[in-house]
Amino acid sequence: MLKFSKLQWFCLKTLVFIVCLSPFLSIAWDAFNDLLGADPIQRLHFRTGDWTLRFLLISLAMTPLRKVFKSSLPIRFRRMLGLFCFFYASLHLLVWLVLDQSLSLENMLVDVPESPYIILGLLAYTMLLPLALTSNLASMRLLGPNWQSLHRSVYLIAVLGLIHFFWLTKLDNTEPIIYALVLGVLLAFRWPIIKRLWHRQ
Amino acid sequence: MLIKKKSPLSDNDVTPRQHYDNSRALISASRRSFLTRSSTAMLAAGLAPSTLWAGDKIADYLASESALKSELTPYEYVTTYNNFYEFGTAKGDPVVRAHTLKTKPWSVSIEGEVEKPGVYDLEDILKRQQLEERIYRLRCVEAWSMVVPWIGFPLASLIKQLKPTSKAKYIEFTTLYDPEQMPGQRSGSLKWPYVEGLRMDEAMNPLSLMATGLYGEMMPKQNGAPLRLVVPWKYGFKSIKSIVKIRFSETMPATSWNQAASGEYGFYANVNPQVPHPRWSQRRERVIGASLFSPKRNTELFNGYADEVAYLYKGMNLKTFF
Numbered sequence: 001m002l003k004f005s006k007l008q009w010f011c012l013k014t015l016v017f018i019v020c021l022s023p024f025l026s027i028a029w030d031a032f033n034d035l036l037g038a039d040p041i042q043r044l045h046f047r048t049g050d051w052t053l054r055f056l057l058i059s060l061a062m063t064p065l066r067k068v069f070k071s072s073l074p075i076r077f078r079r080m081l082g083l084f085c086f087f088y089a090s091l092h093l094l095v096w097l098v099l100d101q102s103l104s105l106e107n108m109l110v111d112v113p114e115s116p117y118i119i120l121g122l123l124a125y126t127m128l129l130p131l132a133l134t135s136n137l138a139s140m141r142l143l144g145p146n147w148q149s150l151h152r153s154v155y156l157i158a159v160l161g162l163i164h165f166f167w168l169t170k171l172d173n174t175e176p177i178i179y180a181l182v183l184g185v186l187l188a189f190r191w192p193i194i195k196r197l198w199h200r201q
Numbered sequence: 202m203l204i205k206k207k208s209p210l211s212d213n214d215v216t217p218r219q220h221y222d223n224s225r226a227l228i229s230a231s232r233r234s235f236l237t238r239s240s241t242a243m244l245a246a247g248l249a250p251s252t253l254w255a256g257d258k259i260a261d262y263l264a265s266e267s268a269l270k271s272e273l274t275p276y277e278y279v280t281t282y283n284n285f286y287e288f289g290t291a292k293g294d295p296v297v298r299a300h301t302l303k304t305k306p307w308s309v310s311i312e313g314e315v316e317k318p319g320v321y322d323l324e325d326i327l328k329r330q331q332l333e334e335r336i337y338r339l340r341c342v343e344a345w346s347m348v349v350p351w352i353g354f355p356l357a358s359l360i361k362q363l364k365p366t367s368k369a370k371y372i373e374f375t376t377l378y379d380p381e382q383m384p385g386q387r388s389g390s391l392k393w394p395y396v397e398g399l400r401m402d403e404a405m406n407p408l409s410l411m412a413t414g415l416y417g418e419m420m421p422k423q424n425g426a427p428l429r430l431v432v433p434w435k436y437g438f439k440s441i442k443s444i445v446k447i448r449f450s451e452t453m454p455a456t457s458w459n460q461a462a463s464g465e466y467g468f469y470a471n472v473n474p475q476v477p478h479p480r481w482s483q484r485r486e487r488v489i490g491a492s493l494f495s496p497k498r499n500t501e502l503f504n505g506y507a508d509e510v511a512y513l514y515k516g517m518n519l520k521t522f523f
Contacts, residue, residue, distance in 0.1 A: 031493065038282035038292070039345055040493045102496045107485070114482035167480050170343060171390055171461060172290035 016077055020084045023051045024091070041099045048092035053165065055085035056158050057182050064189040079135050082154075086132040093125055117167035124160040127153055155194060158183055259332060259414045262352050267336035274347035276416050278490045283423045284341065285442055286390050287376065287383035294385070295423035302382050302443065304427040313373075313449040316364035323427055327413065329362060330354035334417075335410050337433035339440070340472045340486060340504045347489040351431050353412035357405045365401070365449045373398040373454035374430055375446035391457050397441035398454035398468070399432065400513075408433055408509050411444075434503040434510045436470045467523040471514070472504035476523050 004012065027047050030036050036043040059081035062074040096118075101107045112118050131151055133139070140147050162183060165176040187194060285295040288302075307323040332352055340346045360372070378394035380386040386393045403409065410431040413420055420426040425442025432439050438458050448454075458466035465479050474484040485497040503510050514522075 036493070038278040038489045039487055041487055042345070044493075099493060100497070110484055111482045114477040114484070115480065117480055171286075 013077075013080070016080060020055070020080065023047070024088070027091075041095065044095045044099065045092065048088050048095055049165070051088040052085055052092055053161055053179050055081055055088055056154070056161060057179065057186060059085055060154065060158065060183070060186045064186060067189070083132060083135060086128055089125055089128055092121075096121075117164050120160050120164040120167065124157050124164060127157050127160070131157075152193065152197060155187060155190065155197075158187075257418050259352055259417055259419060261332065262414075262417075263331065263333040265334040265336045265350065269336040269338060269348050270350075272338075272348045273336070273350060274490045279347060279349050279415060280421045280423060282347070282489060284343075284437065285385075285423060285425065287385045287393075287395065287443070288423065289385045290390055296421075298384060299422035299426075301384065302377075302422045302426065304422065304443075307427050307445075309428065309444060310446045311363055311448075312446065314366045314369040314451060315449045316366060317362070326359065326428075327354075330358060330411075332413065335412075335431070337408075337410070337431060338504055339431075339433065339437050340500065342436035342438060342466065342470070342478065342483075344481060344483060344485070344500075345487040345489055346498065346500075346504075349431075350416055351410060351412040352414035352417070353410045353431065355407055356409040356411050356430070357407060359411060360404060363447075363449075368451045369449035370401055371398055371450050371453055372401060372404045373446075373448040373450055374441045374444050375448070376441055377443050377445045391461055395441060395457045396454060397430065397439055397456050399439075400453075401449075402513055403432070403510075406510055406513065408506060434472060434506040436466075436472060438466065439470050469514075469519075469522050471519065471523075472500060473502055473519055473523070474500040475502070476520050 027044065031040070031044065034040075059078055062078040062081065065074040066072060097103055101111065112122070131154060134143060134147065134150065143150065162176060162180055165179065166173060169176060281296045282292045283295040284292065285299065288295040288298040308320050309323060309326060310320045311318050332354055334350055334352050336348060336350045338346055338348050365372075374397050376395040377383065378386060380393075399409065410433075412425075412429050412431045413427060415421070415424060420429065425440075428444050429442040430440050430444065453468060456468055458470075459468055472483075477483050483500055486500050488495065488498050501507070
């Protein structure tokens with residue numbers, strides 16, 4: 001079991017934070033320097049969407065890692081990783097709202113009903129929002145055992161997020177298939193829990 | 202009609218030399234037709250020395266005065282943002298990988314319900330055609346668009362020379378099949394070779410263009426060299442690239458995207474904001490090369506060419522025949 005001093009913890013967490021933020025810095029740099037290419041809105045959609053899925057999968061990997069390495073270290077980063085997933089999901093939504101829809105309700109009212117993958121994305125984000133809001137210690141205490149039940153909805157969110165990705169590709173599904181395989185492995189670790197949740201429905 | 206010498210390109214826009222190694226034969230073909238014309242303005246334009254890859258410029262074509270000229274998508278994007286699955290499914294794949302395509306010599310096989318079937322050398326086809334510039338908006342089924350100054354000749358003019366029989370109701374185009382030259386064909390993303398088609402009256406419409414170049418130059422390989430179709434009122438996938446076969450038939454051809462997903466990509470594939478793709482809206486389009494904050498463009502019925510083509514679909518339910 002690793003033992004860290006308070007300072008070491010602070011340094012480690014800061015380091016992880018900066019690493020998690022670096023995709024955003026890279027995206028922002030490219031956006032400000034006009035380096036997003038021919039179809040900048042699409043590029044922003046893909047890059048923020050990719051990092052949302054990646055952080056979702058990385059945060060889902062922490063519990064299995066704890067079991068594999070018999071160390072609580074991964075769990076101590078789970079919240080930060082989950083919040084980064086939410087951060088990139090929020091950017092993804094913001095790109096859609098501001099750049100794709102020009103903040104026009106009229107645009108959204110015609111686009112959304114005609115685009116099932118957007119409906120799924122919005123649903124997944126709506127489900128992610130309460131998880132981000134209750135990710136603090138006070139909420140954990142307040143919700144008690146319900147906290148864990150609530151946060152298990154992340155499995156469903158991950159599945160919705162992936163279908164969202166599958167539904168917007170035209171033909172080449174290579175990328176979403178890779179994400180799906182990783183998610184499959186991560187969910188397999190929780191198979192007993194998922195089976196129980198499924199039967200309770 | 203004015204002839205202009207255009208040099209809208211900077212050094213940064215230059216596509217590597219290897220992409221153009223095949224162009225001289227086509228230039229000489231176009232020179233031959235050049236000699237048959239008399240206007241001194243054209244002579245001046247044709248003989249003016251070019252500062253940029255002299256051999257790659259098309260010397261002789263009728264320039265367009267289309268109002269779309271002010272909306273031209275930069276050359277850099279037209280030639281680097283391509284859907285050409287024969288070279289990979291990413292937009293940036295074709296510009297990197299299409300150099301393996303050998304466009305010289307190139308021949309086109311004419312088959313089916315036609316009086317003059319046979320294998321024609323592309324040079325012989327071009328000899329009989331007057332090249333002209335056509336500035337068209339290209340609307341992709343993926344909800345983006347660009348404006349391209351194509352150079353080519355009307356498909357109708359070729360069809361008239363080939364003399365299809367009265368049985369010819371459709372025209373079918375086939376792209377080259379050669380996985381050695383087109384590495385994307387090694388993967389099963391689509392059924393190869395790529396096939397597209399038009400109804401005969403669509404093909405005869407004056408807007409239907411057989412393109413051999415763009416931006417005053419020979420067609421870059423990633424854009425479908427040496428000969429491609431451009432049907433501006435239909436989604437981009439109808440505008441088949443690197444054509445080696447043209448077949449006239451009595452029955453509707455089985456086209457590639459329609460076979461890949463018949464519920465999503467119809468034979469007609471007319472641009473229509475009222476008919477969504479089953480998975481996304483077609484009401485608006487991202488304009489390639491536009492700034493990040495410029496709003497999307499409202500997609501127009503038949504991509505803005507309704508006046509020219511709406512008669513073709515009179516009485517047809519465009520939702521059923523998408």
